[in-house]
Amino acid sequence: MGKVILTGKGRRWYLRGHPWIYKDDVATGDATPGELVPVEDPNGAPLGWGLFSSQSRIRVRMVTREAEQPNRAFWAERMQRAVAHREQLGLMDPAGACRLVAGDADGVPGWIVDRYAKTLVIQSGTQGADRMRDFLLGLLKEAMPFEPETIIDRSDTSVRKLEGLEKIVEVVDGTIDGPVLVQDHGLLYEVDVFQGHKTGHYLDQSANRLKAAKLASGGRVLDAFAYDGLFGLHAALAGAEQVTCLEQNRGACERIMANAERNGLQDRIKVERVDCMKDMRARAERGDRHDVVIVDPPAFARSKKEVAGAERGYVELNRRAFDLAPDGGAVVSASCSYNVSPRDFVEYIGKAASISGRHVWMEELTRASSDHPHLVTLPETDYLKCAFLRVH
Numbered sequence: 057m058g059k060v061i062l063t064g065k066g067r068r069w070y071l072r073g074h075p076w077i078y079k080d081d082v083a084t085g086d087a088t089p090g091e092l093v094p095v096e097d098p099n100g101a102p103l104g105w106g107l108f109s110s111q112s113r114i115r116v117r118m119v120t121r122e123a124e125q126p127n128r129a130f131w132a133e134r135m136q137r138a139v140a141h142r143e144q145l146g147l148m149d150p151a152g153a154c155r156l157v158a159g160d161a162d163g164v165p166g167w168i169v170d171r172y173a174k175t176l177v178i179q180s181g182t183q184g185a186d187r188m189r190d191f192l193l194g195l196l197k198e199a200m201p202f203e204p205e206t207i208i209d210r211s212d213t214s215v216r217k218l219e220g221l222e223k224i225v226e227v228v229d230g231t232i233d234g235p236v237l238v239q240d241h242g243l244l245y246e247v248d249v250f251q252g253h254k255t256g257h258y259l260d261q262s263a264n265r266l267k268a269a270k271l272a273s274g275g276r277v278l279d280a281f282a283y284d285g286l287f288g289l290h291a292a293l294a295g296a297e298q299v300t301c302l303e304q305n306r307g308a309c310e311r312i313m314a315n316a317e318r319n320g321l322q323d324r325i326k327v328e329r330v331d332c333m334k335d336m337r338a339r340a341e342r343g344d345r346h347d348v349v350i351v352d353p354p355a356f357a358r359s360k361k362e363v364a365g366a367e368r369g370y371v372e373l374n375r376r377a378f379d380l381a382p383d384g385g386a387v388v389s390a391s392c393s394y395n396v397s398p399r400d401f402v403e404y405i406g407k408a409a410s411i412s413g414r415h416v417w418m419e420e421l422t423r424a425s426s427d428h429p430h431l432v433t434l435p436e437t438d439y440l441k442c443a444f445l446r447v448h
């Protein structure tokens with residue numbers, strides 16, 4: 057069995073509570089890829105157990121700070137805990153969807169499981185999570201209140217390269233024919249679990265969509281960066297008079313219309329396959345107004361180096377959103393860039409308000425849905441910000 061011994065600096069870092077041990081903080085240590093290893097301080101005192109990576113700069117991801125080696129019962133308890141939390145949140149309706157296991161926050165580093173009705177889509181980003189996949193799946197199935205019909209491995213994210221891992225896209229269990237359908241607060245929508253973004257869908261925005269929909273009744277809604285149009289579809293279901301979804305991805309645009317028809321909302325939903333930045337500028341110039349403007353762009357800052365460019369992007373985008381809002385209109389503005397802090401994001405929104413000359417107040421700044429917990433010792437898990445703004 058491998059073992060990892062920290063440097064003095066590594067021990068100090070460990071004591072701050074962050075669950076990742078970096079390569080430079082390891083004095084000695086070797087193990088096989090993905091192995092569960094004991095971690096010790098420079099004097100040989102046990103610090104817990106973590107999953108080893110032979111390739112990544114993140115050498116160990118801590119699983120427990122207890123000296124005792126995690127066994128089957130330990131992992132079974134982690135899976136039971138993850139499922140129980142979602143049950144408590146009211147998210148285990150077999151027809152619905154939720155993030156069932158949220159990686160480090162659920163105590164399973166690098167392992168994500170999203171549930172779309174009775175289809176589970178797993179996404180592993182580490183050697184450890186790959187190695188434990190089948191074992192964890194067995195325990196997860198035991199913990200679930202119903203049997204999943206299909207299990208898909210969608211481990212195809214680019215972070216796998218840092219771990220020296222190939223992409224995996226495969227059906228692990230069961231069969232799949234036709235789109236996966238999810239029932240979500242009265243809306244039936246399809247998910248492309250093989251080619252869609254993330255595991256097929258942006259589950260982290262589930263609660264924010266319902267909140268935004270409450271602002272939409274009787275109004276005109278612009279859903280920019282719409283993906284499968286779930287903000288817009290919920291707004292239409294809540295009584296919006298007209299919803300325009302802007303999105304550049306062809307498959308997503310097709311799914312918006314398919315979902316609109318599936319729910320009898322096609323007369324109130326319009327889809328335009330455009331570049332949102334250009335389109336919103338053109339709309340503002342021709343004097344279009346939308347009572348609710350939703351902007352949910354992809355991460356503008358994927359690294360610290362991109363923050364300056366991201367600031368320009370967020371300021372420009374929010375300025376256009378404000379231009380499009382009538383007096384008293386609402387803007388729902390999201391950022392999923394971890395490298396842009398909530399405070400920075402609000403500052404960018406302020407700059408946009410000042411350029412547009414509008415009086416903008418913040419009604420609420422929310423985060424990801426509660427099935428995407430933020431592990432307080434791992435700031436990387438606090439990435440999504442969603443500002444509910446009012447414009448005069």
Ligand SMILES: C[S@@+](CC[C@H](N)C(=O)[O-])C[C@H]1O[C@@H](n2cnc3c(N)ncnc32)[C@H](O)[C@@H]1O
Pocket residue numbers: 257258261280281282283284285286287302303304305308330331332333352353354355392
């Ligand atoms: C964070 S996702 C949006 C998620 C969506 N609002 C939801 O609730 O599921 C960002 C989306 O913006 C789209 N996108 C990225 N750049 C774009 C652009 N310049 N114009 C239009 N769409 C864009 C991507 O294809 C992606 O679907």
